[in-house]
Each structure stands twice: as C-alpha cells, then as structure tokens.
Amino acid sequence: MSENLKLVEALEKMGTRARPLPGGVFAAQYLDKERYGFVGKITGVNKEVIEASIRAGALPILTSLAETPAGQILNVNADVAAGELARVLEPLKIVYLNEKNGLYNGETGKKIDVINLDEEYDELLKQPWVKYGTKLKIKEIKELLDHLPRSSSVAIISAGHLHKELFTDSGAGTLIRRGFKLFHHNSLDQLDKDRLRKIMEKEDPEVKSGNISVSSYLHQLESDKAGFKAYGDEPYEVLAVVKNDDGSGSGVPKLDKFVATKAAVLNNVTDNVWALLSKDYSALTWEVDENDANKGWHFDKAEGSFTKNGKTLFWKGLNDVSTIEKVVSNFLEAQKKEAVNAATSGGSFTSGQRRSFSTMKQSNSPFMGGRRMFSTSAASNRDVKKIGLIGARGYTGQELIRLVNNHPSLEISYVSSRELEGKPLEGYTKSPITYVNLSADQVKEKTQSGEVDAWILALPNGVCKPFVDAVESVEEGKKMVLVDLSADYRFTDSWTYGLPEFNRAKIPGATRISNPGCYATGSQLAVHPLLKHLNGSPSIFGVSGYSGAGTKPSPNNDVNHLKDNLIPYSLTNHIHEREVSHHLGHEVNFMPHVAPFFQGITLTVNMPLNKTMTSGDIREIYEAAYENEKLVHVIKGVPLVKENSGKHFARVGGFGVHSSGKRVVVVATIDNLLKGAATQAVQNLNLSLGLGEYTGIPLD
Numbered sequence: 001m002s003e004n005l006k007l008v009e010a011l012e013k014m015g016t017r018a019r020p021l022p023g024g025v026f027a028a029q030y031l032d033k034e035r036y037g038f039v040g041k042i043t044g045v046n047k048e049v050i051e052a053s054i055r056a057g058a059l060p061i062l063t064s065l066a067e068t069p070a071g072q073i074l075n076v077n078a079d080v081a082a083g084e085l086a087r088v089l090e091p092l093k094i095v096y097l098n099e100k101n102g103l104y105n106g107e108t109g110k111k112i113d114v115i116n117l118d119e120e121y122d123e124l125l126k127q128p129w130v131k132y133g134t135k136l137k138i139k140e141i142k143e144l145l146d147h148l149p150r151s152s153s154v155a156i157i158s159a160g161h162l163h164k165e166l167f168t169d170s171g172a173g174t175l176i177r178r179g180f181k182l183f184h185h186n187s188l189d190q191l192d193k194d195r196l197r198k199i200m201e202k203e204d205p206e207v208k209s210g211n212i213s214v215s216s217y218l219h220q221l222e223s224d225k226a227g228f229k230a231y232g233d234e235p236y237e238v239l240a241v242v243k244n245d246d247g248s249g250s251g252v253p254k255l256d257k258f259v260a261t262k263a264a265v266l267n268n269v270t271d272n273v274w275a276l277l278s279k280d281y282s283a284l285t286w287e288v289d290e291n292d293a294n295k296g297w298h299f300d301k302a303e304g305s306f307t308k309n310g311k312t313l314f315w316k317g318l319n320d321v322s323t324i325e326k327v328v329s330n331f332l333e334a335q336k337k338e339a340v341n342a343a344t345s346g347g348s349f350t351s352g353q354r355r356s357f358s359t360m361k362q363s364n365s366p367f368m369g370g371r372r373m374f375s376t377s378a379a380s381n382r383d384v385k386k387i388g389l390i391g392a393r394g395y396t397g398q399e400l401i402r403l404v405n406n407h408p409s410l411e412i413s414y415v416s417s418r419e420l421e422g423k424p425l426e427g428y429t430k431s432p433i434t435y436v437n438l439s440a441d442q443v444k445e446k447t448q449s450g451e452v453d454a455w456i457l458a459l460p461n462g463v464c465k466p467f468v469d470a471v472e473s474v475e476e477g478k479k480m481v482l483v484d485l486s487a488d489y490r491f492t493d494s495w496t497y498g499l500p501e502f503n504r505a506k507i508p509g510a511t512r513i514s515n516p517g518c519y520a521t522g523s524q525l526a527v528h529p530l531l532k533h534l535n536g537s538p539s540i541f542g543v544s545g546y547s548g549a550g551t552k553p554s555p556n557n558d559v560n561h562l563k564d565n566l567i568p569y570s571l572t573n574h575i576h577e578r579e580v581s582h583h584l585g586h587e588v589n590f591m592p593h594v595a596p597f598f599q600g601i602t603l604t605v606n607m608p609l610n611k612t613m614t615s616g617d618i619r620e621i622y623e624a625a626y627e628n629e630k631l632v633h634v635i636k637g638v639p640l641v642k643e644n645s646g647k648h649f650a651r652v653g654g655f656g657v658h659s660s661g662k663r664v665v666v667v668a669t670i671d672n673l674l675k676g677a678a679t680q681a682v683q684n685l686n687l688s689l690g691l692g693e694y695t696g697i698p699l700d
C-alpha cells in the first residue's frame with residue numbers, strides 16, 4: 001500500500017492527477033488457506049470505483065490486494081489481477097511490463113515482434129523453447145484474449161519503452177493478438193462487397209477524393225483480362241489488390257491497392273497481409289504519393305524506388321536492369337498521359353520536381369525494429385523526423401548528410417560548422433539549407449522550440465559535453481534523441497552503446513546513444529561470435545584509411561607522410577582497445593596502423609581457441625551468428641578493404657586455422673565512415689525513433 005501512495009505522489013508531482021485505490025476493487029476468497037495463507041482467488045471486480053476515478057480525470061492506481069466478504073485483505077498475483085480487470089473493462093490494449101522488453105524466441109535469441117494467436121498458437125506451444133514461464137504467460141494471455149473482443153491485444157514491453165507503446169503506432173516490445181484469418185480471392189464473387197465498399201470509402205484516397213467510385217473500381221477488376229488477387233483479413237480492416245499485369249506489357253504484377261484501418265495498423269495486420277501476398281508475388285511494382293504518410297513503410301518493403309512529379313514508384317523482386325528500366329519508363333509514360341489529360345481538362349501537372357532513383361534491398365523480417373509503421377490515411381502528416389547535425393563539415397558529417405538526403409523519414413533542420421557558416425549545404429536536395437554555427441545556447445533554444453527531433457554530434461573527442469549539457473538542461477519529461485559519434489560517452493552507463501548487431505533490443509526508445517568507434521565496430525564483429533571459444537586475448541592488427549583521422553591536419557592524415565608508407569601508432573592502449581575489451585567483456589590487444597588509402601579498415605584478428613576447431617566449424621558459427629544481419633556479410637574468402645569501401649555493410653571471412661586447430665585468424669573489413677560511423681548512426685537513429693532499422697540504408 002505504501003508503494004501505491006508513493007506512485008500516486010510521484011505522478012502528482014509530475015503534474016498527472018492520480019487517485020490511490022488500494023482497496024475496494026477486487027473481491028476474493030482464500031485460494032487455499034492451509035497451504036498458501038493470505039493468498040486470494042479473485043471472485044469479483046468492482047469497476048465502478050475505477051470508472052469514477054477516470055471520470056474525475058484522475059489516473060486510478062490499484063494494488064493487487066483483494067478483500068474477502070468478511071473484510072480480510074488477501075494478496076493476489078498482479079498478473080492475475082490485471083487479467084481479471086481486463087475481462088471486466090475490455091480494453092483495446094493491455095500492457096504488461098517486463099525487463100527484457102518483450103518475449104524472445106529461445107532458439108534464435110531474437111525478440112518476437114508479433115504473435116497472432118489464431119494462426120500461431122498451436123505451433124508456438126510445440127516449440128522446444130516455449131516452456132515454464134513463457135508457456136504459462138502465452139497460455140494466460142490466450143485465455144484472456146479469448147474472452148475479449150478481437151480488437152483487443154496484449155503488449156509486453158519494458159518500462160523504458162512504455163511511452164512508445166502508449167504514444168506512437170510503433171510499439172517496441174511484443175504484441176500479442178488473436179487475429180483474424182486472412183483471405184486471398186481471385187474472383188469478385190468471393191469478396192464481401194459490403195465490407196470492401198466500407199473500407200475503400202473510409203481509407204482509399206482515390207475513392208475519398210472522388211477520382212473513382214467503388215463500383216467503377218470493381219468493374220475495372222472484372223474486365224481485367226490478366227486477372228487479379230485480393231487479400232485482406234476477415235473483417236476487411238486491410239484490403240490489398242494485386243493486378244497480375246500492370247497493363248503496360250512489362251509482365252510485372254502491380255499492387256494496385258493497399259488500404260488499412262487504424263485498428264489493423266495497431267495490430268500489425270498490414271504486415272501479415274503483406275507477407276501473404278508476397279508469398280504469391282515475388283516480383284511487384286506499386287505507386288505511392290510522394291507525401292504519403294506510409295512512405296517509410298513502403299520503403300521498408302521495397303527493394304528499389306523512383307520518384308518523379310510527386311509520385312514514387314516502388315518495386316521488389318526485379319532482378320535485371322532491363323525490367324527495372326521498363327517499369328520506370330512505363331511509369332513516366334503514364335505520367336505524361338496524365339499530364340495531357342490534366343491539361344485538356346484544365347487540371348495542373350507539375351514537372352521538374354525532385355527526381356531520385358534508388359535501389360535498396362530491405363528486409364521484410366518480422367523482427368525488424370519498425371513494426372507497425374504503416375499508418376492509416378486518417379493520419380494527417382507524414383512522420384518525418386528533423387535532424388540537427390553538429391560537426392557537419394567533417395568526413396562523417398558529410399556521409400550523414402548523404403544518408404539523410406536519401407532517407408524517407410528523416411530531414412535536416414540544421415547543419416552546424418564553424419568553418420562553413422553562411423555557405424549553402426551542397427548535395428542535399430530535400431530543401432535549401434545554409435550552414436550555421438550553433439553555440440551550446442542555440443542548441444538549447446532549438447531543443448526547447450521542438451525544431452529538432454534528434455541531434456547528431458559528429459565532433460572530435462572531448463568537445464561534445466557543452467552540447468549534451470545544453471540539451472539536458474532543457475529536457476522535461478520527453479527526452480530528445482542524441483547520437484554521439486565521438487568516444488566521449490562510450491563508457492558512460494547512462495548512455496546506450498549503439499552496436500545493434502549485439503544490443504538491438506536496448507536501442508528502440510533510447511535517447512542517449514553513443515555510436516561505437518570504427519575499428520571498435522569491426523573488431524567486435526570479428527571477435528564476438530567466438531567469445532565462448534577463446535583461450536586468451538585476441539590480437540587485432542588494424543589498418544585504417546586516413547579519413548579515419550578526421551579533417552584536422554595530423555601526421556595520420558598527412559598524405560606526404562603516408563605516401564609509400566604504413567604508419568603504426570598508439571601501439572598499446574588505443575582507446576578502441578579499451579572500448580572493445582569493455583563491451584565484449586574480454587580483453588583484446590589492438591595495434592592500429594594508418595595507410596595511404598582514404599576510406600576503409602582491414603582487421604586481421606588472431607584468436608587462441610580453447611578447443612580444437614576446424615575452419616568449417618568456425619565459419620558455421622559466424623554464418624549462424626550473422627544469418628539475419630543485413631549489415632554483416634560472412635564471405636567465403638578473405639575480405640579485401642578496397643572491395644568494402646563505400647559499402648554500408650562489414651565483411652568477415654578468412655577463418656584460417658593453425659595446423660594445431662587451436663588458433664584461428666579472422667579478417668574483417670569495414671568502411672570506417674559508413675558502418676564504422678554514419679551508417680551505424682542511422683541504424684541507431686532509426687531504431688531509437690521507431691523506424692525500420694535499415695530504412696534509408698542501401699543494403700547492396
């Protein structure tokens with residue numbers, strides 16, 4: 001009870017009206033007085049007191065205590081009490097907090113993003129890793145949801161990520177719902193026309209704007225000789241229509257409609273429908289308005305895109321350039337026709353707007369950070385986050401600008417450089433921006449005014465603190481996202497170390513993220529999979545291109561000094577030696593060198609083994625460790641630095657085992673400016689802002 005009062009006091013102090021309800025809600029009998037003493041079994045819930053508190057505008061704070069008819073107070077299990085409460089209140093969502101931020105697949109170690117009980121429950125319970133507490137929890141949740149409306153769901157999330165579950169569409173923990181069976185039909189007769197009409201009238205922009213009527217669309221489908229397939233869920237909360245041919249002779253099917261209600265988005269039905277239609281159609285094209293609220297979602301699903309005249313053409317599964325050229329030229333042709341029609345009918349058609357062409361392989365993995373990114377057409381704005389970049393002139397700053405320029409959900413608000421102040425930002429096409437020289441006080445102001453959603457610090461070591469302090473001095477409640485590329489906070493416990501391949505679960509919702517060092521990223525990727533087989537300290541021979549030394553003149557970036565040369569430096573105690581040892585929890589020796597090439601790092605890592613292993617054994621361990629990682633490629637031969645330059649992923653290979661079988665040499669290459677800095681910062685930003693982890697990152 002005293003905890004209940006403490007909670008109420010803390011909430012009141014933060015300006016939230018709260019009411020303590022330590023009793024009077026749950027009625028109970030003894031569970032088994034002899035065996036369990038004062039433990040109760042709930043027999044009734046009085047929702048009146050809860051509703052009265054809500055009507056009075058106060059958050060009801062309950063305890064898991066119940067009362068017998070004779071007035072004896074009994075303890076009840078808090079999960080059980082929450083379940084009983086949910087049965088009475090029938091909420092849209094029940095949130096359980098756990099420390100791990102969700103349920104984890106015991107086999108892959110990955111967080112489970114969504115469980116659809118109707119489709120997955122039986123299979124799930126058969127999994128060998130579903131046992132003890134996990135089994136009990138899943139069974140309890142199924143029992144609970146079986147008694148609630150289908151629109152209800154359960155979220156399991158950590159306290160640190162709770163705000164995402166409550167205030168955004170992009171929950172970060174595990175979402176469990178009963179779900180509906182999905183349908184796929186290829187004739188109009190099989191479709192429920194009333195439901196189809198309802199969702200199109202509510203969610204389809206073309207119908208809403210009066211461009212087409214539902215009847216005319218159905219007629220169009222009926223007369224389409226190549227045929228179509230419609231997908232959705234039973235209540236028609238999501239509807240997708242794929243036409244077997246886009247009508248231009250390209251032979252590529254076209255996703256003609258993809259509409260969803262808010263409830264379907266909340267419950268992730270959009271991704272399930274997408275997964276179903278992807279099974280039938282490996283290749284697809286589709287078009288989306290450039291300002292569509294769901295653009296991030298579409299980028300996530302697509303492997304390539306082309307934008308012109310306010311429309312983006314997306315595609316996936318098109319493996320040869322000539323087909324891509326064909327669909328792009330058909331897209332342009334259709335635009336031209338539209339222009340003629342618009343001109344003759346007095347409408348307007350703009351040309352010469354931003355035009356961009358990109359190909360990117362994105363993952364459809366249900367475990368990605370950006371679930372439930374699809375928002376309904378009711379959402380008013382496209383969810384673009386504004387970035388302030390301090391240290392924008394530098395090598396990593398410039399790479400970040402390029403990445404943000406091609407990112408569907410990020411845009412630049414400020415670029416700060418002392419040297420370039422007043423100059424136009426070149427190479428950024430989203431809007432005209434001029435470099436500014438922001439003082440810590442100005443950073444404070446812009447944090448307060450909400451002009452920036454996230455700050456990136458791409459400054460040298462040792463100069464970030466005034467900017468961090470400025471941000472922290474004005475934060476109240478909601479925290480600003482801050483990603484620091486320097487080494488200043490890589491050992492600070494209150495900051496999250498942003499190496500997603502190893503601590504992905506900690507990043508969504510994190511607001512202070514220290515981006516790992518370049519050598520440190522490559523070294524950890526090279527050593528981590530073998531940690532439990534090590535017999536002593538790995539020795540890492542690292543060679544970096546001179547961009548690693550930044551733009552400030554030094555012997556390590558002096559091209560005359562570097563010509564025909566390889567320069568060893570910081571022979572012991574390089575900061576990355578400490579960083580790698582600290583974050584791996586295993587001592588390593590690191591010997592850095594700088595070479596005459598500009599960009600890239602190669603790391604040759606010697607590791608003593610605690611048992612005899614073959615090269616094949618070791619390769620298998622690495623392949624398994626990085627199987628689902630888009631930014632780590634395990635290769636057959638020895639990776640070469642020049643082949644990795646300009647790539648956003650790292651490569652690991654070599655796996656040369658000594659004849660004793662007790663020593664292996666692994667080689668890793670990484671672009672110091674990309675996965676070693678800017679790309680990793682975007683991965684971290686995406687995760688912390690609730691976007692898909694690889695959004696805006698070219699994967700090939």
Ligand SMILES: NC(=O)C1=CN([C@@H]2O[C@H](COP(=O)(O)OP(=O)(O)OC[C@H]3O[C@@H](n4cnc5c(N)ncnc54)[C@H](OP(=O)(O)O)[C@@H]3O)[C@@H](O)[C@H]2O)C=CC1
Nearest residue numbers: 391393394395396417418419459485486518548550551672
């Ligand atoms: N280069 C690399 O490969 C990697 C770098 N890093 C880290 O990223 C950070 C940036 O590196 P990098 O881009 O190479 O560095 P650069 O030297 O290329 O750029 C540093 C930037 O910071 C600005 N700057 C320098 N000193 C100050 C100061 N006292 N106050 C305000 N601004 C300042 C500079 O611009 P201006 O002088 O115009 O203000 C410039 O924009 C560093 O901490 C580095 O350790 C991490 C991984 C890899």
Ligand SMILES: CC(=O)N[C@@H](CCC(=O)OP(=O)(O)O)C(=O)O
Nearest residue numbers: 486487517518544548549556594
């Ligand atoms: C060639 C060269 O000089 N490289 C840099 C590494 C750059 C980097 O990632 O360092 P931070 O840890 O400071 O971010 C160095 O050894 O200091």
